[in-house]
Amino acid sequence: MTSTRVIRGAIGVAGLLAVAELAGRTGLLDPAVVPLTSTVVSDTVGLAVDSEFLTDVSFTLIVWAVGLGLASLLAVSAGMLLGSLPRAESAVRPVLEFLRPIPSVALIPLVTLVVASDAWMKITVVVYAAMWPVLINTMYGLREVDPLAKETLRSFGFGRLDVLRRVSLPSAAPFVGTGIRLAASVALIVAISAELLSGGAGGIGVYIIKAGSADRVDLMLAAAMWAGVLGLIVNSVLVRGQRRLFRWHEART
């Protein structure tokens, strides 16, 4: 069942690559503008052992990981506070609704002025973008906590903090997990966007800019391929982690 799906998916990908290759070979697409698929694929493989590119990848991953970690920490704490204090939540909500739609890349010029370090500037932008899915999901998860579960613990004489720690938190955890997984993809996109827009010492985005100024469209595409692959890996690792950690949640819904 799943294996036939995998096979079909592989056929789809191979078909697309073959069509693109053919379009290049027959002159439908000018190989001088759009490089041949075979060239891009072999470049992509080559980049995996290119130490210069790998350094760039590590720059991006550090910004991504630190940004995502800080965003999760901040957003889970804020979400717990707001989720358990409904009055504070209704006071803060308009502010959140205003801030949330601001595209984080629009903040880059401002953050560049305020934060001197290039890496921390990018991390700040990533934190801003990645915070929202975690915050919203944490607040939602806390709202969804079953009142009867809380009453059960209260009836055994546990206080408010215990109820928060032993019932609200674990029962909201699967929602927090989903928030972090969504934030992980956003963080990767924003990290690379920040590199593309503001350059810097290194990163996948910086590599793409350099390849562009050297007129190496094939390398630009190969680096973009790796950005996509990283996104896929991160997502599937987190999906698996979520399934394992929150088996109880899936088993019940």
Add this chain to the structure above:
Amino acid sequence: MLDVINLSHTYGAGPQAHQALGGVNLHVAEGQLVSVVGPSGCGKSTLLRSIAGLVRPTGGRILIRGAQVDGVPDDLAVVFQDYSRSLFPWMSVGENVELPLQRRGLDRTARRAAAAEALDAVGLGNAAAKFPWELSGGMQQRVSIARALAYRPSLLLMDEPFGSVDAQTREDLEDLILAVRGHHRMTIVLITHDIDESVYVGDRVVALTKAPARVAGDLQVDLPGPRDQIATRELPGFVHLRAEIGRLVRGKHADLLPNLLPNRSVH
């Protein structure tokens, strides 16, 4: 043990207000098992939640061993109808049973031993490592009961504890309660809308009127023990009590039907 004095409770205010309890008076002696029966939506659960300190009643007082209830009383456990929501799905069965024991200041080994003993008592001695959602509904409610038993409360409140299980399981659980109360000296208040059940498990049945609830009748159940699902239910005393409570719950007092119920006393 437990005194409920002129308890009233109103939800909301203004034209939306709903008065659930309209002055309930009740005394429960130490060690008694009292069934509280009443029509659906009559405020039975509000009464139980008030005793448990989960709802702050708008009028009247509740005393447990002479001390006024203000917040959740110590030494009390509640078994809710909805076991699937009341058990914590992220914890194993054993962890669920152990959790409240932290309030008792027991160390880990003592907690584990107490949980194992309570699970044994409800016939789930080897389910400690399972998760609640891996068990059937009846077994999950047994876990809730074990959790309450392990806590060794002096007052056990049960809110329609068998309302969500099938008939066979229901009978098994009724007998389980009767069996465990023999071992654990505790006072039990069991809320139900099932008149047969109220008589079968109770030492005494308190019937409530429809909302705003008041006590419509308070009957001693003098049926011989140990009770048996078939033999007890065919005793004339059981049948009489059931009929009388049925009339109380429906709001027609037995006095209005003297011919049908010539004798109030039961053996």
